[in-house]
Amino acid sequence: MSLSFPFNVIASYTLKPKTFLRDSKLVSRSHHSFPLPSTLQTHEPSSKNLFKLTKISRLEPISSLGISETDTSSSSSSPSPSFRNKPPNEINVLVVGSTGYIGRFVVKELVKRGFNVIAVAREKSGVRGKNDKEETLKQLRGSNVCFSDVTDLNSLEQSVESLGLGIDVVVSCIASRNGGIKDSWKIDYEATKNSLLAGKKHGATHFVLLSAICVQKPLLEFQRAKLKFESELMMQDSTFTYSIVRPTAFFKSLGGQVEIVKDGKPYVMFGDGKLCACKPISEEDLASFIADCVLEEEKINKVLPVGGPGKALTPLEQGEILFRILGREPKFLRVPIEIMDFVIGVLDGVAKVFPGVAEAAEFGKIGRYYAAESMLILDPETGEYSEEMTPSYGKDTLEDFFEKVVREGMAGQELGEQFF
Numbered sequence: 001m002s003l004s005f006p007f008n009v010i011a012s013y014t015l016k017p018k019t020f021l022r023d024s025k026l027v028s029r030s031h032h033s034f035p036l037p038s039t040l041q042t043h044e045p046s047s048k049n050l051f052k053l054t055k056i057s058r059l060e061p062i063s064s065l066g067i068s069e070t071d072t073s074s075s076s077s078s079p080s081p082s083f084r085n086k087p088p089n090e091i092n093v094l095v096v097g098s099t100g101y102i103g104r105f106v107v108k109e110l111v112k113r114g115f116n117v118i119a120v121a122r123e124k125s126g127v128r129g130k131n132d133k134e135e136t137l138k139q140l141r142g143s144n145v146c147f148s149d150v151t152d153l154n155s156l157e158q159s160v161e162s163l164g165l166g167i168d169v170v171v172s173c174i175a176s177r178n179g180g181i182k183d184s185w186k187i188d189y190e191a192t193k194n195s196l197l198a199g200k201k202h203g204a205t206h207f208v209l210l211s212a213i214c215v216q217k218p219l220l221e222f223q224r225a226k227l228k229f230e231s232e233l234m235m236q237d238s239t240f241t242y243s244i245v246r247p248t249a250f251f252k253s254l255g256g257q258v259e260i261v262k263d264g265k266p267y268v269m270f271g272d273g274k275l276c277a278c279k280p281i282s283e284e285d286l287a288s289f290i291a292d293c294v295l296e297e298e299k300i301n302k303v304l305p306v307g308g309p310g311k312a313l314t315p316l317e318q319g320e321i322l323f324r325i326l327g328r329e330p331k332f333l334r335v336p337i338e339i340m341d342f343v344i345g346v347l348d349g350v351a352k353v354f355p356g357v358a359e360a361a362e363f364g365k366i367g368r369y370y371a372a373e374s375m376l377i378l379d380p381e382t383g384e385y386s387e388e389m390t391p392s393y394g395k396d397t398l399e400d401f402f403e404k405v406v407r408e409g410m411a412g413q414e415l416g417e418q419f420f
């Protein structure tokens, strides 16, 4: 399933495999080793005080619509936490969601920039837990891998405690792997909040959150879960800073049809193929942007929408690019969007009697959302999506990506349990 190809949403509904990891404290240094700072940070607020939202609100509550690169801090009082004055090799960055599509590249980029990276991972990581510890250590080479359970605050805090070092910055790339209702609240909200609490308890003063541009128009449960965490993050006390990164579409979400079209099938799209558009961004470019957020002062206390280079592309244009690369005449299959509305309507109806079907209905809604909503900034004045207002970053183009997939296939770009 992809942003432009949500046809298999219902069919690919699978139950998420359960994770029974409880209290693993194993910390493994993967491959390269570097000296771990011995000093613990002293800033250790009590976790029970962290989410008092009613008190000092240094920041405006989030607006769900039309946020462009937004400074949400109050005037010139941005704190300058001490970690910013240290060299990267003395800055400890805790990364959660380190084994995901983006998280892996974020770890790699942070390691490349010389930070002390502590990557939190499950003992069975990756899509449907396909990677064992050895494979995970290999993927997260250069970082300190901390096997723990981010869904259990005590376990996570103990694991961080057992590292014996302070945390300066938390970077969260964690996300529900299936986007379902329960899992979204458990992961995109609760587990992310756990990483904030555990990080703060061990001295962190900055949090970089990988969110999504689509939360500006929240119609889905995972978007609501993300927004709730975003708003709590913005309400931290004035010594704590954040950068909220809201990317447009990832390449993996747009590559699902390359091999099908290569095999001679038509490119499938909804309506006239112009219902939505996006400025896709590569894993490397996004990882670089996220790594910038660790130190760059101008990214402090901001919501940062970001897309890749070049113009916004509709599904029709994406299909045309693909046929051009393949040297073939374009062949499109246009599917009426109303088909999705019908399926969702039926599932919603059934869910009223059989609540278990609500998750399947939610997956249908996710597919519908990405078939019709652009991954661009919503202009609050016009209520339209705006290509011009959506910032571009990086160098990798979708055309380059399609060429690579035509040559080498989709290895490493698996959507897994998630549809987006």
Ligand SMILES: NC(=O)c1ccc[n+]([C@@H]2O[C@H](COP(=O)([O-])OP(=O)(O)OC[C@H]3O[C@@H](n4cnc5c(N)ncnc54)[C@H](OP(=O)(O)O)[C@@H]3O)[C@@H](O)[C@H]2O)c1
Pocket: 003, 019, 096, 097, 098, 099, 100, 101, 102, 103, 121, 122, 124, 125, 126, 127, 128, 129, 149, 150, 151, 173, 174, 175, 176, 177, 187, 210, 211, 212, 213, 246, 247, 248, 249, 250, 251, 253, 418, 420
């Ligand atoms: N796809 C797009 O086009 C797009 C566009 C904009 C924004 N985004 C957003 O980008 C974010 C990250 O996406 P991604 O594709 O990198 O995600 P992903 O590949 O699905 O990775 C999710 C990460 O979260 C971890 N995780 C999930 N459930 C967990 C659990 N129960 N316990 C512990 N860890 C758990 C995973 O660990 P394991 O490896 O152990 O499962 C993995 O490290 C999401 O918030 C998404 O909404 C996506």
